Amino acid sequence: MITDERVFTEGFVPGDVVHRHDQLGRLSGALRPLTDGGRPENALLFGPTGAGKTCAARYVLRELGERVPDAHVGYVDCWADYTRFRVLERACEAVGRAADVHRRSTPTDTLAERLRGVDAPVVLVLDEADQLQEPAALGDLYRIPGVTLVCIANREPELFATLDDRLASRLRTAARVRFDRYSTAELVAILRDRAAEGLEARAVTDDHLRGLADAAAGDARVAIGALRAAARSAVRHDRERVTDADVVEAVPAAETLIHERTVERLTDDQRALYDLVREAGEIAPGELYERYEARVDDPKSRRTLRNYLAKMAHYDLVERDGETRGRVYRIVEP
DNA sequence: ATTCCACCGGAATAGCGGGATA
DNA sequence: TATCCCGCTATTCCGGTGGAAT
Structure with missing residues (x-):
């Protein structure tokens, strides 16, 4: 039934991102100058959860890595890494200068110095950037020549509220890319792709996908989690096809799973x-x-x-x- | 209207843990 | 081995806020 678990995990980036062509174009347009040694724009991605922001950013990052091999690309989840030190450490990892970094002995300022010494361009995605406990980290990175930032947040005012005035006014010139909730039809298309990649053929019908997409209320993360839950439910009952009952249970099952994982932490x-x-x-x-x-x-x-x-x-x-x-x-x- | 005070959350500070240094 | 150093967590301190009591 399930042929590839990875397809349903959070960090998975599909080979083809559907229904986000405008946003992908804007983001890669901001970064395009990197291909000919020009000066790229910083970018700000806004939109609700499960609207494809992270996926789009990772997709463009991957593409860029292929097109500009000497550029360094990095991804930071600011919700998990919320201090200046952690963010700069991740940035150093992205440029391969973090081998000897240690929590207890490397001063934060030296991390910024290391980044300054990098010649090749660096593009950093800062996911959940409004969750930084030390927003100064953004300023540290912004001031380093050759570093381009792609900041992701749910809403624009909340991101700017965390920044000091100087940095806020500078970032206002960055390219903004807005993501809206997916429609049910768009979610169905996404789920169809995932099912094709991660499930056996005919394991799930279009009607089932529509039911999952509908219940997910525009949130791709929930929809994909629910598809996996439905498939697992079918496996548990020793069936080769997903049934209506699997689908009905799937969305609450996916939500419960997320909830339990959080409580465990x-x-x-x-x-x-x-x-x-x-x-x-x-x-x-x-x-x-x-x-x-x-x-x-x-x-x-x-x-x-x-x-x-x-x-x-x-x-x-x-x-x-x-x-x-x-x-x-x-x-x-x- | 005015005072009271339970509660919030920012900022500064202290203590801890553990690698680095000598 | 002893000491220094530094990030991280928790604590201390405190000004601000708004519902309740007077």
Whole structure:
């Protein structure tokens, strides 16, 4: 049934990106001067999750790598690597100058110096750029000659809000590329390609793909995850074809899987906090802090709990309603 | 209307862990 | 081996905010 798992993973970049021709053209147009030694434009990619931003960026990066072999290309997920040090470390990896970098002994400033010494052009994709805890990292990279940035974020104002005025005004001249949610028909086309590459022939019908695409509400990540979930469900039941029942279950199954993976990544203290919110369903901050302090030995400070809760809210594990005194924390059901 | 105060979140600071250096 | 150094996490401090109490 499933012939190639990789086709359904997050980082997979298909050989042919469908329904994103405008965006691909704009992005590769901004970078085109690299092919003849010219000066490329920085680029900003905006759009909701699952709209193909990361996929488009990776596709163009790969293409560029083939067309301009001496250029260095790199990809940074700023959600995972959110400090100046980590971002610059990734950039050094992209240019092959990170072999001896060590967390505890290489000062951040020397990483920037290393990049400065690179002659060949460097293109860096900074995914989830608005999630950087130290947005100064963007400025560090921007100031290095020969480095071109492709910043990805959900919404433009949120990205610019994190930047200092000088950098913000400079980046306003960058090429902007907007991504909208996919239509159901577009998602079906995407799923058809993935099914052709990753599943046995006739494992899934067009009607099934349409059902998955419809339930995914324009989000390609959900749609592709659901296709995999449907295929796995069929495998589990020892069938060679996906059935209607597999499809109905698939979207919630994919969402539950993402949710569980996220919960697993929490530390013990974060998990205790999360469990308390889930047990209560909805809870006021003061009450939550007290219960937490009663439950664990050696509790973290309240300020730290607020950081945890902010993190969990971002992961969509909890929801926050209201400001200051009126605030409540609520569990998010997958 | 005014005061109160629970709570938020930014900024500065401290402590930890562990590679580098001598 | 002892000391230095540096990124990272947690803590401390605190000004700001808006709902509740007076």
